[in-house]
Each structure stands twice: as structure tokens, then as C-alpha cells.
Amino acid sequence: MRHLLFATAALLSAPALAAPAATDWHAEGRAIYEHAIAVPTVTGRGQTPALAAWLKARFAAGGLTDAVIKPYDGEAALILRWKAEGTPAKKPVLLMAHMDVVEAKAEDWSRDPFKLVEEDGYFYGRGTIDDKQGVTAVTTALLRLKAEGFKPKRDIIVLFTGDEETDGKGADLAATEWRDLIDAEYALNADAGGGAKDKDGKMLGYALQTSEKTYADYTFTVHNPGGHSSRPRPDNAIYELADVLKTLAAYRFQPMLDDTTRAYFHERQKVEKGPLGDAMRRWLANPEDGAAADAVEADPREVGGTRTRCVATRLEGGHANNALPQSAVANVNCRIFPGVTPQAIEQELQALAGPKVAVKLVGAPKYAGASPLTPEVLNAYTTTVHKRFPGATIIPKMEAGATDGLYLRAVGIPVYGVDGGWIVIPDDERAHGQDERMPVKAFYDQLDHWHDLIAAVAG
Ligand SMILES: [Zn+2]
Numbered sequence: 314m315r316h317l318l319f320a321t322a323a324l325l326s327a328p329a330l331a332a333p334a335a336t337d338w339h340a341e342g343r344a345i346y347e348h349a350i351a352v353p354t355v356t357g358r359g360q361t362p363a364l365a366a367w368l369k370a371r372f373a374a375g376g377l378t379d380a381v382i383k384p385y386d387g388e389a390a391l392i393l394r395w396k397a398e399g400t401p402a403k404k405p406v407l408l409m410a411h412m413d414v415v416e417a418k419a420e421d422w423s424r425d426p427f428k429l430v431e432e433d434g435y436f437y438g439r440g441t442i443d444d445k446q447g448v449t450a451v452t453t454a455l456l457r458l459k460a461e462g463f464k465p466k467r468d469i470i471v472l473f474t475g476d477e478e479t480d481g482k483g484a485d486l487a488a489t490e491w492r493d494l495i496d497a498e499y500a501l502n503a504d505a506g507g508g509a510k511d512k513d514g515k516m517l518g519y520a521l522q523t524s525e526k527t528y529a530d531y532t533f534t535v536h537n538p539g540g541h542s543s544r545p546r547p548d549n550a551i552y553e554l555a556d557v558l559k560t561l562a563a564y565r566f567q568p569m570l571d572d573t574t575r576a577y578f579h580e581r582q583k584v585e586k587g588p589l590g591d592a593m594r595r596w597l598a599n600p601e602d603g604a605a606a607d608a609v610e611a612d613p614r615e616v617g618g619t620r621t622r623c624v625a626t627r628l629e630g631g632h633a634n635n636a637l638p639q640s641a642v643a644n645v646n647c648r649i650f651p652g653v654t655p656q657a658i659e660q661e662l663q664a665l666a667g668p669k670v671a672v673k674l675v676g677a678p679k680y681a682g683a684s685p686l687t688p689e690v691l692n693a694y695t696t697t698v699h700k701r702f703p704g705a706t707i708i709p710k711m712e713a714g715a716t717d718g719l720y721l722r723a724v725g726i727p728v729y730g731v732d733g734g735w736i737v738i739p740d741d742e743r744a745h746g747q748d749e750r751m752p753v754k755a756f757y758d759q760l761d762h763w764h765d766l767i768a769a770v771a772g
Contacts, residue, residue, distance in 0.1 A: 342453035342760040345371065349445040350429040350438040354413045354475070361412045361475030362389035368412075368452060368473065369393075375456040380471075383483075383491060388413065388475030390483040392494050395455065398464035404498035405468035406770050407726070408455075409484075409717060410447035411477035411504055414440040415745045423748055435750040442751050443744035446734055446759055447503030448473055454763035465771040470495055477504065477717045478745075484717035485679070488724045497726060499690065501766070504716045505730020508698070508705065508755075509738045517738070518580070518706035519698045521691065522730025523573045524683030525712045525719050526617065527649040530675040531662055532642055533557060533625075539639035546637060551630045554641040557666045558625050561645065564665055566621040566658075568596070568606035569650050573683045574618065576709040578609070589615075617713040621658060623647040644675075648713055652682035681722035683711065684729060693769040694731045700765060701733075701758050733762020 352364040362384060368391055369380045380393040391412070394405075417426035417439035424430050426439040440446075451471060472495050474483030487495045505522035535557075537550040570578075575597065582593035592608035596619070599605070606619040616622070623645050630641030649658055655678050663672040686709055695707050710730070718728035734755040736742065743749045 338453060338457045338764075339757050339760060341456070342449055342757070345452055346436070346441075346445060346449040346756070347429040349412075349448055350440055351427055353427045354440070355416045356388065356413050356476050356479040359387050362387075364412050365389040365391040365473065365475070368448070371452065372456070376459050377455060381494070383486070385482060385486060386476070386480070388483065390475055390487065390491075391471065391473040392487070392491065393455075393471040394494075395459070395465055395469040397467050401468055402466040405470050405496070406767075407470045407472060407495055407497035407500035407721075408451045408767070409472050409474075409500050409502045409504065409721075409728070410451055411444050411474045411483075411717060412448055413475050413478050414443065414445070415478050417747075417749075421747050426749075431753060434753050436753055436756055437748060437750045439749055441749050441756075442734075442736065442741075443749070444477070444504045446751055446756060447732060450733065450759045450763040451503055453760050454767050457764050458767060463768060463772065467498075467771050469767065469771050470497055472500075472717075474717055481715075481717060481720060484720035488720040488726070492724070499684070499687070499727040499729065500718065500721055501690070501770070502716060502718045502728050502730045503732050503763070505712060505718065505732060506694075506710070507730075507732035508702065508735030510735055512737055512740065514737075516702050516705050516735070517584075518708050519694075519702070519735075520708050520710040520730070521686075521694055522710045522712050522718075523686055523728075524571070524651040524710075525681075525715045525722075526621075526651065527647075527653070527655060527678055527680040527719070528715050529647045529649055529655040529658065529678045529680075531623075531645045531647065531659060532671075532673050532675060533645055533662075533666060534671045534673070535641045535669060536671075537637065537639055539637040542635045542637055550638040550641040553669050554630065554643055557670045558643055560665060561623065561625065561662075564623075565603060565607065566623075566650075566661070568600065568603055568619045569621075569653075570597075570600045570619075571651065571683050571711075572686055573651075573709045573711050576686070577618070577711065580706055580708045581615075617648055618711065621647060621649045621653060623658070623662070649680065651680075651711060653680075655680060679719055679723040681719060684722060684727035687727070689770065690729050690731070693766055694729070697733065697762055697766045697769060701762070731766065732759065733766065734759035 354360045365382045383390045430437045508519040509517045535550040535554045582590045596605035626646045627644040631638035659674045
């Protein structure tokens with residue numbers, strides 16, 4: 314903490330830390346990355362305001378001074394605007410990333426998680442992938458464009474949030490209370506999309522994320538009069554709940570295709586020559602073919618891709634070892650297909666559970682449909698990716714998890730996950746996990762990608 318305060322103060326007063334020469338943007342990006350990793354922005358540690366202040370000062374040193382820090386719940390969001398030169402040609406474009414990271418314990422890691430380490434062609438550290446590389450790339454790209462004399466034809470807005478990994482309140486506030494500060498034609502999210510290579514170094518393609526499944530929890534509750542366990546009753550809350558959960562385990566929701574997933578499976582089946590590809594082709598030919606969709610989801614890479622999925626995640630019941638249970642409750646977690654309401658799933662689950670079990674939606678989850686695959690974004694992303702990987706396949710993607718993008722989509726702002734980095738799968742799939750890392754080459758590709766992509770959509 315002391316060190317961070319000192320670093321911020323030094324930055325604010327030292328002219329030596331102004332933006333470097335245009336030839337050295339990779340080194341500049343690395344320095345920003347190193348600092349961002351060193352601030353342990355795990356939600357609850359109160360460090361996102363420090364990182365937001367540091368970035369705000371960094372932007373200001375490069376001439377981008379129209380920025381505001383929005384504190385909330387001990388965390389902070391940073392919102393920056395780079396105004397169009399003259400009358401804007403289009404509505405603003407919003408650039409998104411998140412400053413917070415998932416907890417990382419030093420004893421679980423081979424290295425200090427909050428120190429950027431470069432080793433064997435990799436950058437190691439918490440947030441190297443999720444999502445300090447995104448924060449760094451957007452920041453570096455804007456500083457570089459500014460130094461190069463770029464004149465945006467539309468307003469460019471930046472939103473860096475402080476709790477994407479936990480509550481998503483920053484994005485929720487941005488979509489509602491701070492809407493006038495971030496309102497845009499669409500958002501480009503640095504926390505989704507991106508490329509994948511196989512272990513032999515072959516580029517497999519880049520994902521363009523246009524939708525996310527909705528997260529929703531439901532309680533399944535059974536009540537019973539109970540009694541003394543020496544005299545079992547014919548009905549029993551635990552048995553009745555268990556029976557319904559077994560029914561749920563075997564239940565499959567109606568498979569669904571939308572523009573994003575149809576395009577995704579169309580691209581995937583081209584490279585899948587065997588039974589998996591056959592199942593994808595059967596399903597694309599007949600979206601009602603539930604057996605074909607089941608066969609697709611039997612592959613671990615495709616789980617959740619064809620429909621809403623729900624699974625029991627927690628259980629509690631009874632109140633004493635020698636008493637018949639008076640209640641039994643399960644939590645069922647669902648990842649709902651975009652565009653389907655959590656209330657519709659609640660009704661379907663209640664019908665499945667029958668009258669003895671009460672199904673109740675927890676809270677009021679945000680939900681949204683897929684963002685339309687607009688040519689402007691698709692072309693800008695494709696052209697930018699192809700600069701570094703000519704001919705690479707661009708695959709529209711529905712994400713099974715959720716990001717801050719969900720909150721903006723829910724209020725009608727389309728969001729596109731268009732990251733430019735890449736990882737080697739499955740070895741580098743370590744976001745949220747131990748020894749998170751990013752290939753050094755991918756990091757520098759990512760810096761150039763955001764520079765080119767922003768120039769394409771705002772130039
Ligand atoms: Zn993330």
C-alpha cells in the first residue's frame with residue numbers, strides 16, 4: 314500500500330514518466346501491465362481505486378484528461394472519454410475491461426501471483442489473462458493513438474470496472490445510473506473473444522463473442538410435518554427432493570439455435586470430420602433433433618452450447634439426526650440460453666418438479682438476447698485479426714459464463730467480445746486458476762490489435 318501511494322505520487326509529479334517515443338509502445342505496454350499486475354485488485358481488498366487513480370494519471374500524462382473515477386462499495390470504476398474531432402460522424406464506441414481479479418493465494422502458486430514474471434516465453438501473474446491484459450491493451454492503444462496524432466471521428470469511451478468477477482455492480486451502475494457517461498452505439502469488450510492455438514502452434518481461430526448465457530439460481534424446497542425418526546412416515550422431504558433432483562439430472566431443455574450459435578457450429582463442423590462433426594451437421598440440418606444436440610454436448614468442449622443447462626449445486630435438509638426432516642432445500646444453478654427469460658425457466662422447472670416441490674427463482678437476474686452480428690464490427694475485427702494471422706477463422710461465440718457485457722446488453726447496448734490475444738489450448742486455460750499466464754508474443758500482438766481495432770472503428 315505504501316509503495317503504491319508512493320508510485321502514484323511520483324507519477325503525478327515526474328515529467329520523466331510522460332508517454333515515450335512511438336517506437337517503444339511494447340515496452341510502454343509491458344510497464345503498464347507490470348504495474349497493473351502488482352496492484353492486488355481482488356474484490357474486498359480495496360485496491361481497485363488505487364489502480365483506477367494510477368491509470369487516470371497515466372491517461373492524463375498522455376493528454377487524455379477527460380476521466381472520472383466512480384467509487385462504489387469500496388471499489389471503483391474508471392470512465393474516460395476521448396471526444397471526436399469536430400462533429401461526430403457516429404454515436405460513441407465504448408471500450409470495456411475490468412480491473413479486478415479473482416483471489417490468488419501465494420502458497421498455491423509457483424510464483425508470487427501479484428508480481429509480473431516473464432519466463433520461458435510466458436508472462437505469469439494473476440490477471441495476466443483475466444483481464445489486466447485487456448486493461449493494459451486498451452490503455453496503451455489509446456495513449457499510442459493520441460501520441461500518433463490520431464483524431465477520432467466519434468467519441469471513444471472507456472469503462473474499466475472494479476467487480477466483474479464478483480457482483481458486476483460497476484457494470485450495472487454504468488448501464489443505469491451512469492448511462493449518460495457511457496452511452497454508445499455498441500461496446501467492444503476486452504474481457505471476451507480472442508484466439509486459440511493448438512500445442513503445435515497452429516492457429517485454430519478467433520472467437521467474436523456476441524452473447525452470454527444468463528446466470529440464475531433456483532431453490533427447490535420440500536416441506537413436511539416431520540416427527541420422530543423411530544416412526545418413519547410414508548412421505549419424507551429428503552426422499553421427495555432427491556427424487557426430483559434425479560429427474561432433473563436426466564432432463565434436457567429444448568435445444569436452440571440463434572444466429573451466433575448457428576454460425577459457430579457451422580464453422581466448427583468444417584474442421585470436425587468425425588462423429589462430433591456428423592452430430593453438428595445433423596443438428597444444423599434439423600434444430601429439433603434433440604439426440605443430435607445431445608451428441609454435440611457429449612463433447613466436453615461443447616457442453617452448454619446447444620441449450621439452457623441446469624444443475625444441482627447445493628443441498629441442505631433436516632434439523633436433527635433423530636428427527637424426520639421438516640424441510641429439504643436444493644440450489645439449482647442454471648445457465649439460460651440468451652433471450653429466454655429466467656421466469657420461463659422457473660415455470661418449466663416447477664412443471665418438472667411437480668406439486669410437492671416449490672421452485673423459486675432467487676433474486677432478479679439480468680438477462681439479454683444476443684447482440685446482432687453487425688458488418689461494421691465483424692469487418693473491423695476480421696481485418697485486424699488477419700493483419701497478424703492472415704486467413705484465420707473468425708467464429709461467433711456464445712459464452713457459457715457471463716461478463717460485464719451482460720449488463721449493457723440488458724439495457725440495449727450491443728456488446729462484442731473482440732480481444733486480440735491468443736492462448737495455447739488447453740495448457741494456457743488458467744484464468745481464475747493457478748499460475749495464470751499469457752504467451753509473451755500474444756501480449757504484444759494484443760497491444761497492436763487494440764491499436765488497429767480502435768483506429769478501424771473510430772477513424
Ligand atoms: Zn474477466
